[in-house]
Amino acid sequence: QVQLVESGGGLVQAGGSLRLSCAASGLTYSRYAMGWFRQAPGKKHEFVAAISWSGGSTYYADSMKGQFTISRDNAKNTVYLQMTSLKPEDTAVYYCAASIRSNSRYEGDYSYWGQGTQVTVSS
Numbered sequence: 372q373v374q375l376v377e378s379g380g381g382l383v384q385a386g387g388s389l390r391l392s393c394a395a396s397g398l399t400y401s402r403y404a405m406g407w408f409r410q411a412p413g414k415k416h417e418f419v420a421a422i423s424w425s426g427g428s429t430y431y432a433d434s435m436k437g438q439f440t441i442s443r444d445n446a447k448n449t450v451y452l453q454m455t456s457l458k459p460e461d462t463a464v465y466y467c468a469a470s471i472r473s474n475s476r477y478e479g480d481y482s483y484w485g486q487g488t489q490v491t492v493s494s
Contacts, residue, residue: 373397373483375467380488383457387492391452393467393485401425404473405443405450406481409463409490418476419465420452430474457492464489 379391393405406421420441421430429441440453450467465488468481475481 373469375469375483375485377465377467377485377488380465380490382491382493385458385492385494387457388453388455389457389490391454391465391467391488391490393450393452395448395450395469395483398469398483400448400469401445403469403471403483404475405441406468406470406475407439407441407450407452407465408468408478409461409465410487411460411463414463416466416478417463418478421470421474421476422450423473428474430476432476454490457490459492459494462490462492 374396377393404423407419408416410416418432422441422443426443443450467485469483470481472480
């Protein structure tokens, strides 16, 4: 059974930083590209970032370049999202997902999803 478990969310003041983690099990992790999406209240899922199976290639939503950094540790079956200079509009549930397709921004390309972790940025 495939499981993706996010952690690291919480409440942070505007301008602060958080690092999200997503631990994977039940799949050959190093064969999957990984992505982060988010969903704010009343809004659709939004692509944040993706990373190739090797970690050698990354892809970001234009609005998040320079603010968020995705990375992975295949020895730990974990993908990370380092978030800096957080703003209230970054408040959302953040989800990690696994895909056979590398660096995709499309939800439909992701086969497995975590349950999400809440990030709340106060002004």
